[in-house]
Amino acid sequence: MSSLLSQGPLSIPFVRWVAAALCLAVLLYFVPLVHFTPLQQAQDKIAQAKFDAVKYADDFWHGPLLAETENALKIEELISALQASPKKAAERYGKRLGLSSSSSYFIRGTGTIISKQDDVISIALTNSDSAKVVIELGPVFGNAIRDGSGLLDISQFSNTQEFNAISSEINMKVEQLVFPVLDDPEMLPGTVLRFAGGIELPDADTAPLKLNLIPVVVARL
Amino acid sequence: MNFMPKLNRELLAKSQSLIALLIMVIAMSMLSDTFLTPDNGWNILRQISVNLCLSIGMTLIILSGGIDLSVGAILALAGAVAAGVLRNGIALPWLDTLIQFTLAGAIVAGVLVGLALGWFNGFVITRFRLPPFVATLGMFSIARGLTMLWTGGFPITGLGASFGYIGTGVMLGVPMPVWIGAALVAIFVVLTLKTRFGRYLYAVGGNERAARLTGLKVDNIKIWVYTLGGGLAAVAGLLVTARLDSAQPNAGLGYELDSIAAVVIGGTSLSGGRGSIMGTVLGCLIIGVLNNGLFLLNVSPFWQQVIKGLVILAAVAIDKLNSKENQD
Incomplete structure (x- = not known):
């Protein structure tokens, strides 16, 4: 053998x-x-499973986010808390993600436009003269609205890219839906407004004198 | 003046890594309450598993008298390829077909990439007689570039729970990366100590010219060594990718230096022919304990780098002194 x-x-x-x-x-x-799959069939399946950040942000904006503006923190309350202790204010009202060194807040208030120069609008608050609100027209960055609203939990999403894509789309909505209202030539100094939106504040020992607002709602009173 | 008999000195020299590790463990235990706990022990083992995979391959390469600066880059590319084919498959438009990879397929693809790049390193080094330092530096750049091309510079995420189990799962109370690291240690201890290949490896690293003259196929052995080094780097890449549930384009940056450090600290001679896998395991443990302990003690990361550098220098200096004493 x-x-x-x-x-x-x-x-x-x-x-x-x-x-x-x-x-x-x-x-x-x-x-x-x-496994071998026909290309078209696989692409259809992927398209169905793909996360649609534009649709998600649109539903979120017109649904829970606009509703939440009614319940947002009064800006005077935030300013008082910040003046008492920025750290305690962050703990009580702020939302922060992971190891971030800044906190986001979702606020509402009223005020009067005091200046509008170079796409920067300054607003004096009706019930507080300790700080002013500033809105910068132009590209919006950051996650002040997404995080400040506290309505979205990162664990609901399969990855951070989806979570970040929502923030980008929300910021896009601010540019497309809210800034045109403020850019209106009739929005002159002296106009009284109500507003709501997100504010992101870095950790600091002292209360800020101006608050950069990313608005969700702006309406003439 | 010689106070110690030669036998004792040799024993001390062989056990120096173990002694260093014990001293560090005792010191860290006294300085930090959380250091000597079971959880932290598993944490250290989990943390070193990636470096262990790389360092086993690096030990083989350094034992053969070479060096590989491309293992970190191969790690990144292998992880990215595995993640990419698992997530997206490979489209063949002219056949109207999508090749979808299973978990096993993605793992095999990643490992094959590592083996192929390692083989290429060995081929270039032996065929063109390039210094390993230069050849693998070239591969470093090639693999980094290919990783960027493959990923487009973006992380590949959402790889699924099954793939994640490789990096984060626990089997019989032991984390999966620790199982994988231990299995590789066992395989390569046997390979280096109990097989003909192992003996050839030491012979090539100890005296390449003599090995050639005795008829050993030195080039083949070197190609095998670099191929295995690439394959082990790929396994490390799979562990990193699975643990993060994403393939990062910049994964493994600087890992080659950590693996060389572990090998040297473990007593393997940079000139080849002397050292062991178990020494490398101790080297990895020393680096792991050092990183973990310094972190627990809130030492600044900048100081951590300085301290790690000093430990590596001390290890090389002791190795040189031992070599000199042995020659004397």
């Missing part, structure tokens, strides 16, 4: 290779490495 195996095509190395190939084939049958 051994002499037979050592000759011709049935040599021992040949038998070993055949045995190895058979083992591999059996293994791959039970543990396949790949």
